Amino acid sequence: MIEDQAVSLRNMHRARKIQVVAVSGGKGGVGKTNLSLNLAISSAKRGKKVLILDADLGLANIDVMLGLRVERNLSHVLSGECTLDEVLVTGPHGVKIAPATSGTKMMSQLSAREHAGLIRAFGELQTPVDMLLVDTAAGISDMVVSFSRASQEVIIVVCDEPTSLTDAYALIKILNREHGVFKFKVVANMVRSEREGKELFSKLSKVTGRFLDIALELVAIVPFDENVRKSIRKQTAIVDAFPGSPAAKAISNLADKVVTWPVPTQAGGHLEFFIENLVTVHE
Numbered sequence: 001m002i003e004d005q006a007v008s009l010r011n012m013h014r015a016r017k018i019q020v021v022a023v024s025g026g027k028g029g030v031g032k033t034n035l036s037l038n039l040a041i042s043s044a045k046r047g048k049k050v051l052i053l054d055a056d057l058g059l060a061n062i063d064v065m066l067g068l069r070v071e072r073n074l075s076h077v078l079s080g081e082c083t084l085d086e087v088l089v090t091g092p093h094g095v096k097i098a099p100a101t102s103g104t105k106m107m108s109q110l111s112a113r114e115h116a117g118l119i120r121a122f123g124e125l126q127t128p129v130d131m132l133l134v135d136t137a138a139g140i141s142d143m144v145v146s147f148s149r150a151s152q153e154v155i156i157v158v159c160d161e162p163t164s165l166t167d168a169y170a171l172i173k174i175l176n177r178e179h180g181v182f183k184f185k186v187v188a189n190m191v192r193s194e195r196e197g198k199e200l201f202s203k204l205s206k207v208t209g210r211f212l213d214i215a216l217e218l219v220a221i222v223p224f225d226e227n228v229r230k231s232i233r234k235q236t237a238i239v240d241a242f243p244g245s246p247a248a249k250a251i252s253n254l255a256d257k258v259v260t261w262p263v264p265t266q267a268g269g270h271l272e273f274f275i276e277n278l279v280t281v282h283e
Helices: 002-010 032-045 074-078 112-123 142-150 162-179 194-211 226-233 246-258 272-279
Strands: 019-024 050-055 096-098 131-136 153-158 183-191 215-223
Touching (some): 142 162, 183 194
Parallel strands (some): 019 131, 019 153, 050 096, 183 215
């Protein structure tokens, strides 16, 4: 089945490539989803056609954070009731969101066939997209690993908690040793100072440097900011609600970097069929 998909995808006509960025972290509560949402909106403000995949398939909440009304979600795509294009909802600045479900155990435990169905749905996407941001679930489940290893760039979000660094290391280790991912971007989130952010990155770098052959890059230090909580209550992204706030400025600066990251001219790797489905949009 996988081999057949790979062959068919290699034979497909590809109009253009898109940038695929996974935002992960291993641990829940590090601000990963809020970062994903604000990064998407900031990138859209810079002219990118952005799609967010709410890949926390059993506990999705990006649509809730924006107060959007969702009638259909990825579970309806998997059941064959509609296409992926038909479940997309539009958020601020034209950002498209592929909503999952919340409180549905089935969506967090997809079978291999259902996973393949989701993959196929992305291969058939017609909506114009320049950037796909994948907001993964917490933990190191197969789904988290699949989306992360299939992306061109993996952003690891950490905060100043021992379990955050431990879980981030666990995810990096699996992606590196079992799936050949060697390049990771790091965001130090909700830190009290730039020094604290750099120290967090240093701690992670030391442990990965001892045991893994990888490249880590600190791409953003996002300060703790009470305006984040205020924007969530308003169901508005902080880059819109409080654009001059410290966290909004830091995320906007990150978006300036992300939109310039190169996009590979061709897919590659052991999960080529999956990567090609994610990075290729055909007209």
